[in-house]
Amino acid sequence: MTVEHIQRPSVSTSDKDHVIIFDTTLRDGEQSPGATMSFEEKLEVADLLDQMGVDIIEAGFPIASEGDFQAVAEIARQTKRATIAGLARAIPIDIARAGEAVRHAKSPRIHTFVSTSPIHLEHQMKKNQDEVLEIVIATVTQARGLVDNVEWSGMDATRTPIDFLARCVEAAIKAGATTINLPDTVGYTTPEEYCAMFENLRNRVPNADKAIFSVHCHNDLGLAVANSLAGLRGGARQIECTINGIGERAGNAALEEVVMAMKVRGDVLPYTTNVDASMLVRASKLVAAATSFPVQYNKAIVGKNAFAHESGIHQDGMLKNSETYEIMRPEDIGLKSSSLVMGKHSGRHAFRKKLEELGHQLSDNAFQDAFERFKALADKKKHVYDEDLEALIDDQVTRSADLIKVEALTVIAGTGGPQRATITLSVNGKHITKECTGDGPVDATFNAIKAAVDHTANLQLFQVKAVTEGTDAQADVSVRLEEDGRSFTGRGTDTDTMVAAARAYVGALNKLMARRAMGKSGVLAAG
Structure with a gap:
């Protein structure tokens, strides 16, 4: 089986299988402690997201500050293709401010939310279920009066009784919501539970077919991506995510991971997106620089080590056929090539290949001596660079006689x-x-x-x-x-x-x- 075959869905897809990518890097991602971006950085990130085919850009929380309002408004003016969303609490002044911020967008959206779980209602909202239902109806109606595209979210949906959640969803759609987002706000659910929740609601809510269902998962248990994909199986067709998975606490589902999961495993995830995956590395680097949040080396898809190999066994396999240890091509995400990292775990095959790339052809005896010296050096250094190998060979040639x-x-x-x-x-x-x-x-x-x-x-x-x-x-x-x-x-x-x-x-x-x-x-x- 070739990589190309893996990346080509074996199940035919249709418009019903298209997944909308909703990026909230500029809103939820920026809420990560220490991840605040400047006005110019937000515009740059939004422009790149638009170029790479993200469908919806949640540009910020307009009521939060004058700076946030101005950034959302300017992104709305400048963005050429994507829908621009502004977040609003279920408060009239929030919704009005969000509507004002996005009104110049080619395709504006107001995203309003309210808590639905018992623990939130008791300790945060201090309201009962009937009062919350009234808020849902009033605020969604207000938002729909400002824009045609309204998203409603039930905060902490995964810890909300299904009967009450169904009532909220039905009321939001009736009031004009075109997208229903059921977030795993605290990263509590599991894939099986999340899939079942969507299936249940879509079956029992009478007007469920009049809205697109959306997932928004946090990574507190490391399940954000798995839960997001499970939501698709339950009938959701929008994924809310962030570049590099940044976000509150442990972060959100990573955009690059959900996109590549669907691209690589089309046989079991027969969905499509509009995202140009070859721009993923570029986006990752831009967001990491703008937020000063470095990407962990072993981060899936865009981490420094995602396409790097040091183990001698792995390097040997890579030199024979890259598909032995890579399920996707580095070019697919915007990398030029994989890298064989020279270190203490590298074998003779990779070492000889590296020397050949550097222009050195050694006899068997000279190669063995060089390999032993390389191993000794690798035990002393964490990273053995090309310059180290050049110096090693030059030193060996000098000392050979x-x-x-x-x-x-x-x-x-x-x-x-x-x-x-x-x-x-x-x-x-x-x-x-x-x-x-x-x-x-x-x-x-x-x-x-x-x-x-x-x-x-x-x-x-x-x-x-x-x-x-x-x-x-x-x-x-x-x-x-x-x-x-x-x-x-x-x-x-x-x-x-x-x-x-x-x-x-x-x-x-x-x-x-x-x-x-x-x-x-x-x-x-x-x-």
């Missing part, structure tokens, strides 16, 4: 006394250990090398730079030695700067000693 090698190094540094270095070198296969002090750890290390290998070269250059960013970055050290008017340069890399310095010094020394030995017996002098 060395007669002097750094076997071990211990450095003692600090403010408590003279710095001390103990080094063990392999010189022509013979291990030599020396210990010296110096004016700093680098000087002590170089003095220990001089003591182990007799030479009179002068240090001309000592230079350190980081290969990549971060405190675990490899140090790239260059050393230049001069003897009898000739210069010899060595380079070393390691996450330990002192080890990199020792390797660089020894690298330069190898070149110097090799030239010196050319006219002699070929045996290096050891101290």
